[in-house]
Amino acid sequence: MSNCLSSAFTSVLVNGNPIEPFVLKRGVRQGDPISPYLFVLAAEGLKSILQKAKEKGLINGFAFSDDHDPISVLQFADDTVLFLPYDLQQLRNLTRILRCFELISGLKINFHKSSLLGINVSESELSLASRVVGCRVEKFPIRYLGLPLAVCRTPVSTWNHVIQRFKSKLSLWKGNLLSPAGRLVLLKSVLYSLPIYFMSIIGMPVCVQNQIETYMQKFLWKGDSSSTRVLCRISWNIVCKDFEVGGLGVCNLRIRNQSLLLKWLWKLRTSNRDSLWFSVISACSSLTNWNSLLHGDTMQLSFIWKGIRRLCCLDEKVWDLFISNLRFNIGNGESISLWHDNWSGIGTAASLYPRLYNLSNIKQATISSVLAGGWRWRRRLRLGENDQFSELQLLLQQVCNGFTAGNDCEDVLVWKPNSHGFTAASMASIIRLAAAETDNLNQQTVTAGRRSSAAASVRQILTDTRGITAATGSIDDDQQVSTVVQGIRVAAGSTKIKSSAATFKLIWKCEAPPRVIFFMWTALHYSTPTLSFLASRKIILDSNMGCDICGEVETQNHIFLHRIFARKIWYELLHLMGISWVMPSSFEDFFLQWIAIVPNRGVSKLWTTIWIIFVWEIWKCRNLRVFQHKDSSTMDVIFKSFNSAAFYYKSDLQVFHGKDQLVFPMEDEQISSSMGKTAGLPHGRPATDSLGSGYIVGIHPDLSSSTLGR
Numbered sequence: 001m002s003n004c005l006s007s008a009f010t011s012v013l014v015n016g017n018p019i020e021p022f023v024l025k026r027g028v029r030q031g032d033p034i035s036p037y038l039f040v041l042a043a044e045g046l047k048s049i050l051q052k053a054k055e056k057g058l059i060n061g062f063a064f065s066d067d068h069d070p071i072s073v074l075q076f077a078d079d080t081v082l083f084l085p086y087d088l089q090q091l092r093n094l095t096r097i098l099r100c101f102e103l104i105s106g107l108k109i110n111f112h113k114s115s116l117l118g119i120n121v122s123e124s125e126l127s128l129a130s131r132v133v134g135c136r137v138e139k140f141p142i143r144y145l146g147l148p149l150a151v152c153r154t155p156v157s158t159w160n161h162v163i164q165r166f167k168s169k170l171s172l173w174k175g176n177l178l179s180p181a182g183r184l185v186l187l188k189s190v191l192y193s194l195p196i197y198f199m200s201i202i203g204m205p206v207c208v209q210n211q212i213e214t215y216m217q218k219f220l221w222k223g224d225s226s227s228t229r230v231l232c233r234i235s236w237n238i239v240c241k242d243f244e245v246g247g248l249g250v251c252n253l254r255i256r257n258q259s260l261l262l263k264w265l266w267k268l269r270t271s272n273r274d275s276l277w278f279s280v281i282s283a284c285s286s287l288t289n290w291n292s293l294l295h296g297d298t299m300q301l302s303f304i305w306k307g308i309r310r311l312c313c314l315d316e317k318v319w320d321l322f323i324s325n326l327r328f329n330i331g332n333g334e335s336i337s338l339w340h341d342n343w344s345g346i347g348t349a350a351s352l353y354p355r356l357y358n359l360s361n362i363k364q365a366t367i368s369s370v371l372a373g374g375w376r377w378r379r380r381l382r383l384g385e386n387d388q389f390s391e392l393q394l395l396l397q398q399v400c401n402g403f404t405a406g407n408d409c410e411d412v413l414v415w416k417p418n419s420h421g422f423t424a425a426s427m428a429s430i431i432r433l434a435a436a437e438t439d440n441l442n443q444q445t446v447t448a449g450r451r452s453s454a455a456a457s458v459r460q461i462l463t464d465t466r467g468i469t470a471a472t473g474s475i476d477d478d479q480q481v482s483t484v485v486q487g488i489r490v491a492a493g494s495t496k497i498k499s500s501a502a503t504f505k506l507i508w509k510c511e512a513p514p515r516v517i518f519f520m521w522t523a524l525h526y527s528t529p530t531l532s533f534l535a536s537r538k539i540i541l542d543s544n545m546g547c548d549i550c551g552e553v554e555t556q557n558h559i560f561l562h563r564i565f566a567r568k569i570w571y572e573l574l575h576l577m578g579i580s581w582v583m584p585s586s587f588e589d590f591f592l593q594w595i596a597i598v599p600n601r602g603v604s605k606l607w608t609t610i611w612i613i614f615v616w617e618i619w620k621c622r623n624l625r626v627f628q629h630k631d632s633s634t635m636d637v638i639f640k641s642f643n644s645a646a647f648y649y650k651s652d653l654q655v656f657h658g659k660d661q662l663v664f665p666m667e668d669e670q671i672s673s674s675m676g677k678t679a680g681l682p683h684g685r686p687a688t689d690s691l692g693s694g695y696i697v698g699i700h701p702d703l704s705s706s707t708l709g710r
Contacts, residue, residue, distance in 0.1 A: 004517065008032075036077065042105045043075050049097055050082075058093040060085055065283040073277075076145060085120050091132050111135045117142065119151065153303035159208045162195045166215050167225070169194070175223025181514035183220050184248060191216060192250065199257040200424075203307030209253045216250075233527040242429075246504050246525065251428050254311075255435075258318050259427035261308045263320075265290045266422040269335075270413055291340045291364065294319055296694045321430050323348060325416045330400055331409030333367035343367065344395055353388050356381075367400065503588055506595060510608040511648050516616045523556060523615065524588060530554050548626065557587055559622055566618050568634045573614070576638075606649055613648075614641045 013023040043123045050072050053059050061072030074081045081398045098109055115138040118126045121673050125136075130137045141150030141158070142288050150159035169190060175183050195204065195212065213236055218225045220239070221232050240255075241247025269289050271278050286300045294313050298306065313319055328336055328343045336343050339350040340359055350357040357363065361376040381389055417426040507520045522528055531554040547554040549564055560566055561583055574581045579597070584590045591611065598607040617640060621632040 039078060039303060042107060043080070045105060046080070046101050047073055047075065049101060053093065053097055058097070059090045060087075065282055068279050068283070079145060080600075081144075083251075086118070086125060086129070088129065088132060091129055095133055115142070127701065134154060141253075146197060150303070153306075154202065156205050156207060158202075158647055159195075159198065159205065162198055163208070163211060165194050166191065166212060170215065170219060170225040173219075175219050177517070179515035180220065181518040183223055184250075184518065185514075187220055188250060191219070195253070196256070196260070199253070200260040200263075201304060203261065203311045204253060204257045211258075213253060231529070231539070233522055233529065233533075234525050238525065240432075240433060241436055241439075242504050243508050245440070246521075248521070251432065252276050255428050255431045256424075258311050258315065259424040259431065262318075262322055262427055263422060263424055264308055265293070265312065266413075266415070268293070270421075270642070289335065289337075291337050295364065317434070318431060320351075321434055322427065325427075325430060327416055329412035329413040329414060330367065331411045333371065333400070334412065335411045336367045338365050338367050338370050339363055343399055349392060354393055355385060356388055357390060359385070367396070371400065372394075503591060506591075506608055507612065510605055510612055512609050512612045512616075513648070516612060518618065519616060520612050523560075524591075526556055526587070528556050528559075528619070530556050532556075557585070560587055560615055560618055561585075561590060565632075565634070569614065569618060569637055572634055573638055606645065609648060610641065610645045614638075615646050617641045 008024045009021045011018045011022060013019075035478075050059065054061060054070070054072055059072060061070030062085070063070040071083050077392070082094065084094060092175075102108055110171055111134045114133075114135040116126060116130050116133060116135050117138050118129075119141065121129075126137045141148045141154055143149065146155045173186065178186070194537065198204070215225045217239075218227055218230045222230045237252075238246060239248045240250050240252040243249050254423050268278075268281065268287060283304055284300075285305055286296060287293055287305065290313065293301075293305065293309055298309070301309065316477065323342045324347065326342050327345060328341060330336060339360065340348055344352070346352070350363075359377050359381070361378055364705065376388075389613070415422045415426070417423075417430065474597070503524055504521070507517055507524065510517065512520075519528070531540065531547075533556070534540045535542050535545045545553045547558060547563065552558060552562075561570075567583065570581070570583065571642050584593060594611045595604070595608060598604060614637075617637050621637060624630050624632060
């Protein structure tokens, strides 16, 4: 260590040129990694001095239990907390010890930055003690290591620090200059990580969660958190789902808070019983495992453990998911609860046999105590209850096969998703997956009900129409068909089904730009800002929903599928590839049918990217016409879309020149007339050496290095 301090040298740049290196005479360089180690060594000296003083009776620490030694000092880096009973003589001794430490180590203690806090000590006594030490007096709550330190429940204002950090971050960003995909990256990488430190200890209040999520929503959809009105096209609950089920992978703050707090329950169950942390927790809060947290006296719990109990243990869905993903390797059975632990692997005994649990007189019993001392019931079991008891005994015998009372093997708790132990990320994924499955089940139930209602309405329309026709005989077939179709549209108008999970998996795997993929994600949720969508949000009047070309209601399916301009593009594209096609009725059906044309995995991503780029270009042409009153050529759109798709795949040469090639049959005349003029090639046709007999894969923007293949 002395060699590290004496042999260090450095150099300085003068006018851009380094001068001769010189040896450092005092200390180490700024940012040297050895600095914290040196401080820890010096702090260990302070700890040894305090321990020696405690042995000589000069000071006494805080005695939290009769079975453990008092605590006199806690240190973390350069933060030091000293514990003393209210005794002015001990306080004077402590001051002298600190002065001696200054002389020995060469370090200076800044008493002006130090503070004195009292627990159950009057203000007059604190004032007298502060004059002895020479530091200021503070009151709880205070901030220690970035977290609030208090003796009672902290108010909501404690989270103002986190909210202020949100505002300061957002005020420095020009979010309106970024695409939604870029804002999503900032949201997930920066904003989402700001409250993690607080959420790992304290339960987040609902009002704070709503406020932070509001800032996130405004930033994602507009880039400005100060706006009072923002068009959030997709609900935040959908945004917080995984990518595979139609979300953006943003974890819900409450789910993340619960998963972080559950780590303390895991630590409570698996930590060393002789550790200082467990000794303090068990002595001050009467906690030995999570069963004592669930069924013990809540009056003895601190506000932190009360928050953990409220958010995690009392939430039945989250708690059941946590318990169901645990596995117990039974050793001596002394730490495994018979009724409340999932030792069977299929659920807790209390949930499998609730009637026996209600009759039991030993609800807090462990497996070892039951096997050694037997069962106890409030009354004699009846016929059906005896059958359940026999099943429970058989299940216990199967799990405890080879169990011997009093053995030295300890019980082992295993986290199923990760053999290395519990992680908050795995727990958050489990909760999100369970929530997605519940939403899908509810969605299927609602969809089935709507379909049944729509079918009943259609049958009623057909019955009414036939009745009118039979009664009057004055309605012709065309009018009857028109009435039925209109009724079907009205009846089935509320049966729109959201895109499936398989569809979302395909778009996230393609190689299109992130902003284009984000647009496709909104399109699959039928949330593109069309005129009908804006009218549904009361942004424009219902009378302004008409398409500027054909006058029909401008919906998403109309823009991308049924509009004259879109139909021409798809017809020309499919005609060039020699494909006969009947345009589907919905946007998602078109996408799935397009994917089915080329099932080859080698070129499926390219094929998907081509379709997505075409949809993106159609949307840009629509905006160009609406806002700038400019029309686009169908062949320009086709060429530009192929051009862009080839550009995004220019580095993946195997797609174009490998064994699996994606080829579109085209006649030489078609290439000459449709592609040559747009590309600006001489004589109106591409180079014959590149095309051969007329098959085109894609065209790079740089025509001198065209990615064309036979």
